[in-house]
Amino acid sequence: MATGTTTTNLGKTDTDRPTATFRGPAQAGAPNLAGVEGVRSTVAGEPVVLEFERYDSPDLRLATSGIVLAIHRTDDPVHPEAFWRLDLPDAVEGEQLRIPIAPPDVEGVEPDVPAELRELVQGVLRGADVTAVGRIRRVRTVGSLRDGRRREIAEIRRDEVQLATFGEATSLENWTEDTVTISGGPAGLLDVLAERLAATGAAPAAVTAEAELDRLLREAAPPPPARWRGKKGTAGAGVLGYLAEHADRLAAEDLRARRDEEDAIHQLRVAARRMRSALQAFSPVFQGPRAQALIEELRWLGRALAAARDSEVQEEQITAAVDALPPELVLGPVQAQITRHFARARAEGKAAAIAALDGERYAALRGAIEHFLQDPPLARAAGSKKTLDAALRKADKRFDKRVTAALDALAAGRDSDAAIHDARKAGKRLRYATELAGTPKQAKQLKAITKALGEHQDVVVGRQVLRELGAQAHADGENGFTFGILYGRAQAAAERVEAQLPELRRK
Structure with missing residues (x-):
């Protein structure tokens, strides 16, 4: 920074x-x-x-x-x-x-x-x-x-x-x-x-x-190469317009992230994720390997920024959980240990994020995005609006399939964390696709279930962090009781989401 x-x-x-x-x-x-x-x-x-x-x-x-x-x-x-x-x-x-x-x-x-x-x-x-x-x-x-x-x-x-x-x-x-x-x-x-x-x-x-x-x-200044603009209402124009909007958002959040502004890295990841989701959900719009290559590089960027964002989320949630406990359940220097743990995690995550943004791979990605918007590898299907509808139905079926797999795992008593996480990713892809396709009512309905699935994923990650904090407290000669209480509450929160999943799916 x-x-x-x-x-x-x-x-x-x-x-x-x-x-x-x-x-x-x-x-x-x-x-x-x-x-x-x-x-x-x-x-x-x-x-x-x-x-x-x-x-x-x-x-x-x-x-x-x-x-x-x-x-x-x-x-x-x-x-x-x-x-x-x-x-x-x-x-x-x-x-x-x-x-x-x-x-x-x-x-x-x-x-x-x-x-x-x-x-x-x-x-x-x-x-x-x-x-x-x-x-x-x-x-x-x-x-x-x-x-x-x-x-x-x-x-x-x-x-x-x-x-x-x-x-x-x-x-x-x-x-x-x-x-x-x-x-x-x-x-x-x-x-x-x-x-x-x-x-x-x-x-x-x-x-x-x-x-x-x-x-x-x-x-x-030499004028920048014009971005491709197709016939309004076609699949190509819709998808490329959406990609351009979030490419500009990515560039703006890049500046904010380098200034260490609040929530900038998260919003930068969101812009990259929305672009990747659009490329994945509407893959019939494009031909050749360039779209897939861009998907892979956007996925790399999201992963490179993940540690910084995850640390922010987990520290906020665990601190809020401690604040919500009755004082008699907070034993030992709990908040001090949380602060020490996340100070290092945040510093390492932000350093990794800035290193990624300063690297040649990211510079190449930004150039590839602009080239893609200026000269997109459009397939024949890009000229039809029906392509959007077909891709949306496919994304909808994919999400339904992933939710079914998660419910089956829960019903059978198997470890369902990975299946629920897969459902969450499919739900976000569908939600972004509905935004692009101009179906805001469906996007709003999807937001409730994807938010619940996201909370479940945060709890899954948080349980691991709480185990680490409890083990560290024991190693330091402190009392790990409070972290055990928080772990139990996190487990209960995950189970509440799992119990709500059938009703959320129905809605």
Whole structure:
């Protein structure tokens, strides 16, 4: 996970002080302030150079994904500063991740992107090199407008701006930018100063220089290959649209997972599972080996992320179960042991998840998904809507068969855990298929049984964890009584689900 970053507000303005920004031609003269009511003198500061340099892959993958990776520098003699900045698409406006650049910054040597920031955007870059792609250079002078008592009543911050893009689409623009901030003086002072600036050729600025650079980079980026769009209502269009929706969800959750945000790994797994289920349930839509290869890689991703998610679920459920016990049944440092056990499990699971997301196999999977959406290996059946109905009936029969096998195992007194788990997987596949096929009523009905089967699976996994916790308590010389109580309750919960299964199936 990214570490060592700080979040800060850059360029925050005081909303209590009226402010306006104007853009004029390069090297425009300063506004004539003679006769402006309230202004008696102007005090100008020394020029300061500020640079904002954007970094991206040569094909501008970050820009097209709404991500800003940049270096800020200023040669202010009082507060010199240099830092990396990263804006992600879902970041709160005005907040960026930033990492200071330690001096000395060797002139002419392109700095390396910090590992903490590179890790966050690795899913977008997928191994591509990063280089400078654009720069904004400002030579800034701040003028303080004073009244007769030498009190500041306004500030005019003048920037001589140079904007450049690099690479194949090199461009260069220059202009003057004046930002006026009123802190006192007579009413209407901002309007008067705006008129004086207009006389120099300035007009209210429509966009910031950073937004202008972003626009130029987006326009310079090669357009991504178009995703396939078939005739609306056909099986091919329906399945590919569903896959595209969850491919985009997978990409969004990738960023959240790298930021260690709550539930991100779970949602990333859900996106992968929905895509895999669609490919499996509607296999007649495709021909050749590519769909099956994608299924296998999506299954690998789900398994690679499983440990991190399972640890979260089990810790939440076992902690809740302890909290629900009467105090007299909680013997020994139970919660401390739970915390120790899962702290390590969580750390190992998350490390394994990020290692998978940083690996070449995952990068290849993301590329394969996009290629599949752009050039799908469609079979003849993709042109018919009836293909969806037939596949749905097949998935329905498969689920019914798995539930029957689970009920038979229960009736015969055999170990039914594996059979119930198989029924759960078949139920989820059917549920996702009904969502894709546009039968929400059936999907809602299926949710109750798949939720119950999921709870059963969580209990099966939880019993194993409780056995481990009880054994560890004994080895540590502690009392394992509480974990035994929890194990018994978990067993009872599993049996309740098993008893409900016939009625859930009927509904």
